[in-house]
Amino acid sequence: MLFPYGLSDFATLRQEGYFYQDRTDRIPQLEAAGRQLLFIRPRRFGKSLLLSMLEHYYDLNRANDFEALFGPLAIGRNPTPLHNRYFVMKWDFSLIQSQGGVHEIEAAIHRHLNDCMRDFAYRYQAVLPQAIDLYPEDALTSWRTTLRALSATPYKLYLLIDEYDNFANEVLMAGRKQDHYEALLYGEGLLKTVFKAVKAAAGGLGLDRVFITGVSPVVMSDITSGYNVAENLYLNPDFNSLCGFTEAEITAMLARMTDEGASWSAVEALETMRTAYNGYCFSPKSQERIYNPTLSLYFLKHLQHTSEYPEPLLDENLAMDRNKLVYIAQLPHGEELLIQALADEQGVPIPQLAMRFGVADMLNAVKDQPFMASLLYYFGVLTLGGQGKLGKTLLRIPNLVARGLYIERLHERWLTTYEDRETSRTLAEEVYLQGDLTSMVAFIESRYYPVLSNRDYRWTNELAVKLAFLTLLFDDRIYLPLSEAEVDHGYVDLALIVRPDMRRFQALDLVLEFKYVSLKALGLSGEQVRAQTPEVLACAAPVAEALAAASEQARRYGKALRKRFGLNEICPFAVVGIGLERVIWRRLDAEA
Numbered sequence: 270m271l272f273p274y275g276l277s278d279f280a281t282l283r284q285e286g287y288f289y290q291d292r293t294d295r296i297p298q299l300e301a302a303g304r305q306l307l308f309i310r311p312r313r314f315g316k317s318l319l320l321s322m323l324e325h326y327y328d329l330n331r332a333n334d335f336e337a338l339f340g341p342l343a344i345g346r347n348p349t350p351l352h353n354r355y356f357v358m359k360w361d362f363s364l365i366q367s368q369g370g371v372h373e374i375e376a377a378i379h380r381h382l383n384d385c386m387r388d389f390a391y392r393y394q395a396v397l398p399q400a401i402d403l404y405p406e407d408a409l410t411s412w413r414t415t416l417r418a419l420s421a422t423p424y425k426l427y428l429l430i431d432e433y434d435n436f437a438n439e440v441l442m443a444g445r446k447q448d449h450y451e452a453l454l455y456g457e458g459l460l461k462t463v464f465k466a467v468k469a470a471a472g473g474l475g476l477d478r479v480f481i482t483g484v485s486p487v488v489m490s491d492i493t494s495g496y497n498v499a500e501n502l503y504l505n506p507d508f509n510s511l512c513g514f515t516e517a518e519i520t521a522m523l524a525r526m527t528d529e530g531a532s533w534s535a536v537e538a539l540e541t542m543r544t545a546y547n548g549y550c551f552s553p554k555s556q557e558r559i560y561n562p563t564l565s566l567y568f569l570k571h572l573q574h575t576s577e578y579p580e581p582l583l584d585e586n587l588a589m590d591r592n593k594l595v596y597i598a599q600l601p602h603g604e605e606l607l608i609q610a611l612a613d614e615q616g617v618p619i620p621q622l623a624m625r626f627g628v629a630d631m632l633n634a635v636k637d638q639p640f641m642a643s644l645l646y647y648f649g650v651l652t653l654g655g656q657g658k659l660g661k662t663l664l665r666i667p668n669l670v671a672r673g674l675y676i677e678r679l680h681e682r683w684l685t686t687y688e689d690r691e692t693s694r695t696l697a698e699e700v701y702l703q704g705d706l707t708s709m710v711a712f713i714e715s716r717y718y719p720v721l722s723n724r725d726y727r728w729t730n731e732l733a734v735k736l737a738f739l740t741l742l743f744d745d746r747i748y749l750p751l752s753e754a755e756v757d758h759g760y761v762d763l764a765l766i767v768r769p770d771m772r773r774f775q776a777l778d779l780v781l782e783f784k785y786v787s788l789k790a791l792g793l794s795g796e797q798v799r800a801q802t803p804e805v806l807a808c809a810a811p812v813a814e815a816l817a818a819a820s821e822q823a824r825r826y827g828k829a830l831r832k833r834f835g836l837n838e839i840c841p842f843a844v845v846g847i848g849l850e851r852v853i854w855r856r857l858d859a860e861a
Contacts, residue, residue: 270525272570274563275586277317279325283338290518292319293344296326298507300349303500305471305479307489308511310503310551311649313563313587315512316482320359320429323480327355327427330392355427355477356396356419358389363432367439371452374436375459382408382463386415396422409466416475425477428467434483436460450628454491464496471498485647491627501624506552513549513559522569532576537769540834542568544749545582548667550653561649563587564670578770582745583670593648594678600636604682607675610645611739612732614753614760616654616665617642650674672752673745680740683720692716693741700742701765701776704840710852713737722849731785734846735762738781747771757829759822766834778839780830782823784815788848798850807853812845819843820857827857 273287282289299306310316325331325338332353339345344352366377383403390401398421404410419426436450453460470476481499483489489499502508514522519542523535542565549559564584571579597603610617623643630640642664645651654665666672684690696709717737742765743750751764765779788795790811798806806812823841831839841857 270522270529270569270573272566272573273318274566274570277315277321279318279321280334280338282318288522289342290514291342292511293322293326293339293342295508295511296323296344297349299323299480299502300351302502302505302507304477305481305498305500306502307481307483307486307499308502308508309483309486309647310512311647312484313561314649315562317431319512320431320480320482323427324357324359324429326352327478328357329353329355329396329424354424356389356393356422356424357427357429358385358415359429359431360385361431362435365435367436371449374449374453376406378453378459378463379406379408383411386411389415390418393419396424398422409462412466412470416470420475426470426475427478427480428476430479430481432483433481434485434488436488438484454488454628460488461492461495464492468496468498485644486624487626487628490625491629504552504622506554509550509552509555509557510559513562514565515557515559516543516547519543519547519560519565526569526573531572533572534769538572538578541578541582541749541768544751545669545745548652548671549649550667553653553656553662561668561670578768580746583673591674591677593645593650594674597641597645598678598682600641602638603636603641604679606638606641606645607679608732608736610642610651610664610666611672611675611679611736611752614665614755615657616663617651618657618661618663619643621662622646669745669749672750673743676740676743679736680743683717683740689716697742697744700779701744701747704777704779704856706842706844706854706856709738709741710854713741713852714850717741718849730787731783731846733849734785734844734852735783738783738844739763742779747774747776756826756833759826761826761830764826764830766830766836778830778834778836779842780823780827780839781842781844782819782826784819784843784845786811786815786845786847788850791847795848795850798847801851803851803853806847806851812847812853815845816843816853816855819845820855823857 271285271287273282273289276282276287281287308316325334326344331338335353336345339348360382365381367374383405386401386408387403390397397418399418401418402411402414416426436453452458455461467476467479471479486501489496520539523538527535542560546560546564546568547558549561550557551559564587567584568579568582571577594607598607606617617638619639619642621639623640626640642651646653646664650666650671651664652667654663657663666675684693692712696712699705699708721733721737739752742763747767748765749768751761751766753760753762754764761780762783763781767776767778788798791798791809807816820843823843827839827841830836842854843857844852844854846852
């Protein structure tokens with residue numbers, strides 16, 4: 270198998286024998302959905318390949334290639350009447366320079382659109398009865414002359430627009446000036462005028478269909494008066510898996526790879542991929558979870574070439590997603606949202622997704638939890654998780670890779686010095702190799718708890734001790750860390766299961782269960798608790814009860830995890846936090 274990692278040209282995939290997961294069966298549904306469509310998905314989720322497939326299907330110049338490109342696919346066996354019946358033009362807003370002042374950006378927009386129309390005129394010169402006049406400093410006039418030229422033919426235009434919201438992303442993530450964006454989108458700004466021209470062209474001037482992709486609905490909200498005709502597909506259950514892979518498709522790929530003589534276990538690889546990359550849901554009416562396609566191809570290609578899993582499960586080409594969590598964490602109460610998403614296995618409840626908001630709202634408006642959580646949904650680091658009480662929408666972290674981004678962000682915010690970060694890594698290795706929490710507990714009590722106690726949050730409970738261990742021990746290079754994973758009719762607080770490809774090393778499999786005892790329950794002050802030895806504190810009735818409860822759960826979950834992952838042994842720990850002062854722990858006998 271040839272995996273098309275980083276490739277988004279449909280013809281290249283089909284002509285050079287790359288793997289292509291057939292999505293052409295959705296073409297009739299897309300045609301029926303509307304003539305001007307908006308499809309939103311997170312970055313690197315296969316949107317550009319989808320556009321390329323549509324381009325090759327509808328392009329009248331590629332009619333002779335139809336059988337070679339589409340013959341074996343679903344749509345090749347039952348094509349729609351519209352195949353190869355359009356002029357096709359594509360605009361890619363990610364190619365437009367976003368640096369410089371407003372006039373420089375406007376000039377870049379004119380250049381890009383003119384370049385697209387120049388390529389269009391060259392590709393269709395044999396069909397167009399007249400030349401297209403281009404105006405270097407006025408792409409909208411070039412657009413009108415293009416429409417005039419194609420109106421003399423029997424064909425209509427299909428316009429594809431990729432990454433239409435690139436400028437909004439630049440404003441938010443790269444610190445661009447807000448007034449630049451407003452000058453382009455508000456009033457008679459150029460981008461707004463461009464979309465008004467697109468809308469006008471669809472009113473009988475030769476433009477028949479438009480398909481737009483992006484990451485969020487932000488720009489569409491800002492230009493709504495100029496382009497209020499797009500039909501949104503992104504919550505439609507029929508298109509939940511339009512981009513991405515289903516588990517059945519991943520299973521089939523792994524099976525095909527093992528047929529080619531693989532030395533690794535397809536069952537173990539599927540478990541790893543399910544934990545790391547699965548979990549996305551884009552429609553509240555869909556029950557199917559989707560694998561991130563870029564990460565899946567990254568994993569499968571590496572596995573095929575090396576017979577090993579990639580060491581960092583997160584492809585560094587997606588590392589920009591970190592900036593989205595940085596943005597949220599810096600907002601008022603943003604850090605609390607990240608904590609809630611990590612802590613609650615059910616998800617973050619919001620009344621409904623925010624679907625209409627502009628950049629001014631994102632930069633200036635009061636950011637409540639539904640607003641911030643909706644942004645994280647569009648960014649791809651939260652996903653739909655069902656419905657909660659009173660029918661509220663639940664948004665949850667989709668998978669291990671996304672969870673790692675949250676933990677990394679909180680770790681950076683809470684341990685700001687080089688010395689603390691290096692010490693935390695050394696202490697984590699001590700736990701991995703020896704199963705000894707002594708030094709890590711001392712570090713949490715002396716360094717971590719003082720940081721957390723200075724944050725005015727309402728979660729001084731079991732969550733505090735859990736977050737300390739989670740952020741310090743999380744390492745997906747060695748482990749499959751499971752937090753709040755469902756195990757034996759409950760949710761394990763934290764399990765660190767050594768990755769199958771890392772079992773040649775000496776790291777231990779670990780499971781930790783956390784409990785919390787308040788200072789009030791002990792009847793002691795923080796100073797008094799700090800003065801007591803761990804042995805004395807462990808004998809106090811509330812602490813002893815908490816240790817017993819955590820011990821029972823850790824043993825039970827440990828037994829279930831051994832069976833699930835085929836482990837010979839696992840090290841269970843019971844951990845009890847006392848206020849934000851002390852941590853009492855026990856390493857348990859797993860067989861007891």
